[in-house]
Structures are given as structure tokens and as C-alpha cells.
Amino acid sequence: MRLYLLALNPTDSVTEGFLPAADRLGLAVTVLTDQPDAHRTAYRHLAAPPEVLPCEVRDFREVVGLVSRHHAPDAVFSNSDHLQTQTALAAEYFGLPAKDWRAALRAKNKAQLRRHLAAVGLDTVRAVELAPGQPVSGIDPPFPCVVKPREGVASEDVALVADAAELAAHCAAVRQRRPQDALVVEEFLAGELHTLETLGDGTRRHVLGGFRTRISPPPHFVEEALEFVPEHPRPVVDQVLAQLDALGVGLGACHTEFVVQPDGRARIIEVNYRAIGDQCDLMLARLLDIPFFEHVLRVHLGEPLPAELGARTGRHGHNRAVLADRAGTLTAAPAAQEYEKDGVQLVYRPFRTVGEHHVHHRTNRDYLGVVWAVGDDRRAVDGAVEAFLAANRWEITP
Template sequence: MRLYITALNPTDAVLEGFLPAAASLGLPVTVLTDRPGEWPAGAPVTRCAVRDAAAVVAATAPDRPVALLSNSDHLQEVTAIAARKLGLPGKDPDAARLCKDKAAARRAIEAAGLDLVRSVTVDPGASPAVSGEMFPAVVKPREGVASEDAYLVTDHRELTARVAEIRGRRPDVALVVEEYLAGELRTYDTLGDGTALADLGGWRTHLGPPPTFTEESLDWSPPEEQVSSQLRARLDALGVGFGACHAEYVVQGGRVRLIEVNYRLIGDRMDLILAELLDVPLFEYVIRLHLGEPLAALDLPATVDRYARVEYVCADRTGRLAAAPGRLDTTHDGVRLSCRPLREVGRTAARTGTNRDYLAVLHAIGPDQDTVPASLAAFRRDLQWTIVE
């Protein structure tokens, strides 16, 4: 009776979320990964070719698995296939594939009559054939994650340059070029048991300057019911309905327009912050759904009477992080304040314009949207990060 988790590199979601949650549920757990040497000593990892469903199934042979899940964007489809072969509750492999393939997701939503976002796929080695009417546009990997290699381009010249730049790093990656969806970026998070779907809420996201799309801060802002209904319809079109899901979107003229769907929990420690804000054992809930429990068995709050703000401290240049605060937790005026380092002191890194530039994440949870930002600003003023070239 063992829980298996597929993963690549070590993440806070697994180390601080799923592993303690499994222990709380009394479940022995094994993390299957193709990078066991990158995980901290003592982590229950086993080497496995986790991009191969047959290898994942074979790796569970020593024990009788009671659940198999993944929080990795890259492993949702293969994990869903393996779970199905093992007869375990899991995500629909087709839905996992659609969410990962941004071009396919656009086609599915268009076929459902819900929205049309103009997009063009650019295969490896091919030149981008894009109409001038599509600009401004976004170019990004067709199966990319987060903001990595995603750029705003305003004309053919910029597009050609960005495609060449991306291919210089990743020559075999397929790209997608799609119309830029202007508007306030928001997020939407759900849990489902394959039949019912529950809203966990959402955030209003503030981005850094273009042409990259680095998330710099987020404010708690659950969607209104009319928006939530539109979002659910789009998730239905993709077949999303089991476990955790995270979507990003804008609203234009009252209409929801999806940016992308990640069939997992929200990332960059936001999952841990969300659990604290909702005051629920979120990671235990995800495991319980994969154990086959119904959504109705989970005690999810109908409303949240607290407010939260999250800020990422980003490197402003390439260099070595020479000094930084450590892990901090405090309370001021009824607001819980925290700092979590995301880069080790002494490490040298290039500035990329992505979440790889994050040095730390700060968050505040308190009674209202006036008190919380003010407390977080005061907290941040006393913290310093030093980068030397």
C-alpha cells in the first residue's frame, strides 16, 4: 500500500507539500524520478525513466500502489497513462495531453465554439509564416511551462529574431505564435474528482515589463460566478475534471480568454501559500482524490474571509547572490508575514526574464486588502538582497 509520485527535479510542492501530506495520511511514499542525484539526502526517491509509462508501471511492481500522481507539467500525460494501466484513479490522458499542447488546446476550445485565438505552429527548422494582422503576438514553446522562452513580439523582424534566439538554446522545440491577449492577468484553481469540480479561488497577477512575462506579484482575487462559469466551460472542453488544475486567463468585454491551462497545482510556492490562505490541507486533498475519495468528502471553504498578497524578489542583473535574508516568519498587526529564499547565497546565475530570476518569495495573509499590502511593504523594506557581478 504505497503512494507513488512522479517527478523530475526536486520542488517545494513535493518536498514541503506532498511528502508531509502523505506522512499525515499514514501512507508510505516513493518519488520516481530520472534525476535522483539532484534530490536532498533522505528523500524517498527511486530512479525511473519517468517519461515512459511502461517504466513507471514497472517501478511500482515491488509494492501494491494505492495512488499514483504527479505535479510536473511534463509528466501529467505519462502519469495518467500509467495510472490507467494500473487501474488507479487518475486524469484522462487525452486531457493531460491537450493541456500540455498549447496549439491543441486552442483547437479544442475553438471546436467547442467557446473562443478563437489566432495561432500558428512553427515546427523545428521551419520559418514562421504569420500574418501581419496577428501582431502584437506571443511566441513560446508549444509545450512550454511558465514564462520560459515566452516573448511579446510586435512585428515580423522581432518574431524572426526571437525564434532564432529560442532555437539557439532549444533547436528541436516546436513553437506556437498566437495573438497577444491584452488585459489583467488572472488565475483560476480547481480540484475535481472526475465528476464534480470545486473552485479554489484565484489571483490577480502583476507582470514585469515586456517583452518577457515574469510574474512579480499576485493579489487574492477569486473570479465572479459569471467568469467562473465561463472558465469551467473551457476546462470541460479540454476534458479537465480530476485532481488539481491551474489556469491563467484575461477577461475582454466580459468574455474569458484562456492564456493556458496547467493540469497541476499552481506553482512557485503559491500552492503552499494557497493552502495557508484557505486553511486546508490542500496536498492531502489532492492525494485523497487520487485515492478515489469523492470531492464531497473534502472540507473546502465556501468563502474566504482573509486577504493575501505575494511578491517575488527578482534579480535585476546577472551575477552572484552575495547576501540575502534567510527563512523568516513573523506577525504584525494581525498579518502573517513570511519570506522564503528561492536561490542559495553564493550561486551565480544569468538574468533570464523568467521565474528562474526569483531570489525569494514574500507573502502576507491578513484581514483585508488595505492592511495586508501595507504590512508586506513594511516587511520588505527591512530585507536586502545583494548581487555582485
């Protein structure tokens, strides 16, 4: 059986998660990407590197054409935020299990997500969509408000602005970097930030738990740490699931970010119709002790999920980012490592290599690496992460 996997840049989710899972399932994998050299380099260490073909994956017509000229597909899949709609359309073209492309579009397009949830009467967030070049002076948002690229990721160019002057300045700065991108200006949804991780086969849906997310101080929204939450309060989960149902989310993994307000109301921040990233999906699989990546691939092959996943309970997980606090060249950092000590499994993965120079983004793009740990004792898990951070050093030279 052949799996076509669509990707932009290489990610740990694919390299460490989905490709090994595909190998365990006996699948032949063809990676379609617009960055073939980067993927071939990323997969050199794998026992069975996949076939990598260059393709304009942002255009579903190019995907359909290439697959039609190559081997017959059994599944078309992507874990990229940017490629869910294209993947859904290509899979549907070949009559394969597919996400509803409308749901994929609603999740990716933050303005459309707001409009749809308001139209079905589930949640109304005051939001304005700004087309490229559209004057900011003509809108009247509630301050403070959040400005974000309509189809952005990784908190990039997202900021909280306090007044009209800050709004104009931030929009102008973003448009210098990405002049062709539409923006969304929306009311600030205050509350503690959480995630809900779900897995569905189109009929049955499992809630895998979620995370409590610590973010950086305003005006930016950088995810600094995530702690596993086995079960959110049932009324909160029901509200989030109702909104996912209204959006049409059903097949595969979904990572939803939301806040809970003092009155218990759950307000969605964004829906990422794929597995959670930045090593959290790998941590989740280890934490729950389930073949998470295999389950995701199986549903895209048309197989139903089991009634019970057999997830391990009573464990704690802690994911912590190591962030650059300035621009410069990374001149010292620990290597990738993994070990178990005193009942705690700890993993560290670098996101930058020593010698790389980067600007300071003030987003998740500033991650130098991620350390995570899982175990039965929360204090031991948290302590292992703190001990690792204290024992290692990351140096940036301007």
C-alpha cells in the same frame, strides 16, 4: 497504502506540501525521478523522508515497468507540468484513479489546446505551430503576437513581438537554446491577467478562488505579484469552467491563467493541470485554512471530495516575487523565515542560495525568493509584505 510520486526537480509544492500531507495520511511514498540525488538532498530535513528511486519519468513505459517490479501502487501522482500525461497513463495502466491522459496532453501542449477549444466552438485564437526548424517566413500572424515554446513553463522564452523582424529574431534566439522544441505563435490576448484555482474528484468540482496577477512590462511576461481574489464574477467563472470541461479537466488540482477583455469575455492563456506553484499553493492552503494537499492526494486515491470544504472566508493573501535584475552571483540574501505579527502570517522562502551564479533569464527563473502574507486586513497584509522587502537586501555581484 503506497503513493508513487513522479517528479523532475525538487519543488516546494512537493517538499513542503504534498510529502507532509502524505505523511499525515499515513501513506508510504516512493518518489520516482530522473534527479534522485537532488531529491534526497531536498528531503533530508523531513521527519520521514520518502523512498527515492531513479527513473526515466518522462517515459511512461519506464514508470510502469519500475512500479511493476516494486511495491503494488495505490496511487500514481505528479505535480509536475511536464509529467501529467505520463502519470495519467501509468495510473490508468494499474487501474487507479487517473486524469484523462488526453486532457493532460491538451493542457500541456499549447497548440493542441488552441485547436481543441476552436474545434468545440468555445474560443478561437489565431495561432500557428512551428515545428523545429520550420521557416518563420511562411506564416502571417496578427501583430503584435506572442511567441512561446509549445510545451514551455515559467514564462521561459515567451515574448511579445511587434513585427516580422522581431518575430524572426526571437524565434532564432529560442531555437539556439532549444533546437528540438516546437513553438507556438499566437495572437496577443489583451486584458487583466487572472487565475482560477479548482479542485475536483472527477464528479464534484470546487472553485477555490483565484489570483489577480501583475506581470512585468512587455516584451516579457514575468509574474511579479499575485493577490488573492475570493470570487471572480460568476459569468467569468462560468466561461472558464466551460472551457475546462471541454478540455476534459476534472480530477485533482488545476491552475488556469486567463484574461478578461473589456466586453467581459474570458480568454484562456494556459491551463496548468496541477496545483499553482511558487509558494502560492502553500499560501492558498493557509489562506483558506483547508487541508488542500491532503484533498488532492485523497482524490488520486479514489476518495470523493466533501460537498463543502469548509474554507475560511474574508481573508486576504499577497504573494510577491523578489526578482534578479541582472546576471551574477547572489552575495547577500535573507534566510528562510516565517512569523506572525499583528494578525498577519508572513512566510519567506529563498529560491537561490547565496553563492549561486545565474544568467539573467527575464522569466520566472529569475526569482531569488518569494514572500507571502495572509490575514484578515488587506492593508495590514500588503504592508507586511512591503515592510519585509524594505527591511531585507538581496545583492547580486556581476
